[in-house]
Amino acid sequence: MNLIEQAAKRLEELRQAGVDVPEPTPVAAGIAVQRPSQTVAAPVVEPPPVTVRSRSIELDMDKLAASGLICPNAPRSQLADEFRVIKRPLIANAMGKGAAPVKNGNLIMVTSALPHEGKSFTAANLAISIAMELNNTVMLVDADVARPSLLRMLSLPPAPGLLDVLVGGSNDLSSVLLRTNIETLSILPSGSQHPRATELLASDAMNALLDDMASRYPDRIIIFDSPPLLVTTEARVLATHMGQIVMVVRAEGTAQSDVKHALATIESCPVKMMLLNQVKSSNRGEYGYGYGYGYGYGN
Numbered sequence: 001m002n003l004i005e006q007a008a009k010r011l012e013e014l015r016q017a018g019v020d021v022p023e024p025t026p027v028a029a030g031i032a033v034q035r036p037s038q039t040v041a042a043p044v045v046e047p048p049p050v051t052v053r054s055r056s057i058e059l060d061m062d063k064l065a066a067s068g069l070i071c072p073n074a075p076r077s078q079l080a081d082e083f084r085v086i087k088r089p090l091i092a093n094a095m096g097k098g099a100a101p102v103k104n105g106n107l108i109m110v111t112s113a114l115p116h117e118g119k120s121f122t123a124a125n126l127a128i129s130i131a132m133e134l135n136n137t138v139m140l141v142d143a144d145v146a147r148p149s150l151l152r153m154l155s156l157p158p159a160p161g162l163l164d165v166l167v168g169g170s171n172d173l174s175s176v177l178l179r180t181n182i183e184t185l186s187i188l189p190s191g192s193q194h195p196r197a198t199e200l201l202a203s204d205a206m207n208a209l210l211d212d213m214a215s216r217y218p219d220r221i222i223i224f225d226s227p228p229l230l231v232t233t234e235a236r237v238l239a240t241h242m243g244q245i246v247m248v249v250r251a252e253g254t255a256q257s258d259v260k261h262a263l264a265t266i267e268s269c270p271v272k273m274m275l276l277n278q279v280k281s282s283n284r285g286e287y288g289y290g291y292g293y294g295y296g297y298g299n
């Protein structure tokens with residue numbers, strides 16, 4: 001008889017003799033038992049974070065060329081040369097290499113006094129031209145939230161964008177930013193139209209978004225295609241955050257009084273650049289751009 005059998009027999013004899021003997025625990029049989037007071041909660045395993053990647057889209061280079069836009073792989077053209085001249089002071093200011101430091105110099109707003117002066121065409125060409133630089137990346141933002149046109153100009157379908165991010169109170173652009181086949185160029189659409197677009201552009205969420213956009217990548221230049229200054233109030237709100245403003249004026253089409261009135265609505269942007277669009281060359285009969293820029297708050 002082994003020891004366990006002997007112990008069991010002895011317990012049985014004690015019980016028969018009237019001795020109160022407690023029931024043996026299963027530990028005696030080699031089974032571990034966890035009493036209720038010793039219960040240990042299972043560790044909570046956090047799910048891995050979900051990474052949202054920007055969506056990739058393909059710009060049709062043939063369609064870009066057909067619409068008069070600059071193509072990175074196209075032969076040298078007069079338009080491309082003109083934008084090489086136009087972008088140079090803007091890049092210098094954006095990268096802190098201008099005549100004076102410019103706060104938020106990498107936030108550049110392209111606007112006009114009135115519609116149909118070529119501001120969206122200018123914003124798209126400026127963004128593509130800067131994207132052709134070796135040391136800069138570019139984000140092109142359709143901030144003309146009342147009448148967005150950049151996606152249509154680039155032959156792209158409507159997509160969520162800036163206003164959708166602001167409605168959600170976030171500064172995360174990952175879900176709405178479009179990465180293009182021009183490696184250094186991304187596009188932020190205007191997004192779903194909203195009746196309180198002006199208030200959204202003036203909101204704390206917009207302030208936080210612009211601060212993040214301006215500081216996240218030191219080599220990034222952000223081009224905003226904004227509404228005309230004399231038609232909506234959104235452009236005036238947006239202008240208060242910008243480091244540089246390019247005001248497009250249609251040659252022989254925009255009244256001087258409208259230009260002065262539009263400039264007067266810009267309260268506090270350190271650099272204002274005037275770009276004269278559709279200038280007719282007297283010796284070649286061609287159209288192009290003229291430009292000038294200045295520092296300070298005057299007109």
